Amino acid sequence: KQEVTQIPAALSVPEGENLVLNCSFTDSAIYNLQWFRQDPGKGLTSLLLIQSSQREQTSGRLNASLDKSSGRSTLYIAASQPGDSATYLCAVHGGGGSEKLVFGKGTKLTVNP
Amino acid sequence: NAGVMQNPRHLVRRRGQEARLRCSPVKGHSHVYWYRQLPEEGLKFMVYLQKENIIDESGMPKERFSAEFPKEGPSILRIQQVVRGDSAAYFCASSQQGPANYGYTFGSGTRLTVV
Numbered sequence: 001k002q003e004v005t006q007i008p009a010a011l012s013v014p015e016g017e018n019l020v021l022n023c024s025f026t027d028s029a030i031y032n033l034q035w036f037r038q039d040p041g042k043g044l045t046s047l048l049l050i051q052s053s054q055r056e057q058t059s060g061r062l063n064a065s066l067d068k069s070s071g072r073s074t075l076y077i078a079a080s081q082p083g084d085s086a087t088y089l090c091a092v093h094g095g096g097g098s099e100k101l102v103f104g105k106g107t108k109l110t111v112n113p
Numbered sequence: 114n115a116g117v118m119q120n121p122r123h124l125v126r127r128r129g130q131e132a133r134l135r136c137s138p139v140k141g142h143s144h145v146y147w148y149r150q151l152p153e154e155g156l157k158f159m160v161y162l163q164k165e166n167i168i169d170e171s172g173m174p175k176e177r178f179s180a181e182f183p184k185e186g187p188s189i190l191r192i193q194q195v196v197r198g199d200s201a202a203y204f205c206a207s208s209q210q211g212p213a214n215y216g217y218t219f220g221s222g223t224r225l226t227v228v
Binding site: 031032041042045091 | 156172206216220222224
């Protein structure tokens with residue numbers, strides 16, 4: 001059974017700081033890994049999708065890395081802004097004998113002005 | 114090109130009533146997934162459907178819950194005789210030709226409150 005863990009559960013930083021969110025998964029036989037953002041009471045916005053054959057993906061101030069063999073991914077946010085405040089969710093597709101997308105519980109990020 | 118459309122956004126039902134949640138996938142997407150998010154919990158898979166077929170319903174409660182994705186029209190998640198524990202946000206996602214290469218696109222969700 002695939003399990004996804006995100007650390008830390010919550011993070012509070014001052015504006016302008018660079019930060020790293022961590023995601024680990026138990027079964028490395030994944031197809032891909034996706035990072036999402038969820039604002040309170042809202043849906044999920046896809047940030048980055050990393051295929052199992054890729055090592056990293058970048059979009060603007062966001063960079064996500066994937067180390068499939070060790071079951072880890074990181075989301076790096078450069079020069080954080082108050083508008084980045086949200087819950088960030090990591091999800092893996094595949095592994096554990098499943099075709100499902102399995103989510104971590106998320107990291108709640110607060111960026112203070 | 115509209116994204117995944119879910120309606121209603123908010124739904125209030127009394128205990129024992131039925132709830133019907135609708136999801137229109139991204140145009141051209143033939144794979145639909147339903148997830149449930151309980152308060153302070155992560156998103157949990159419920160069911161995976163392709164047009165007219167249920168592919169994986171391993172996350173669906175055995176009773177009161179059903180889902181369909183007809184040849185024409187939106188996917189429907191139906192909850193009969195709702196109870197307070199069904200109060201949650203229900204999210205629909207779609208993908209093109211399976212999510213292995215293309216990832217998932219999520220809707221804004223339906224927030225069900227059972228009173």
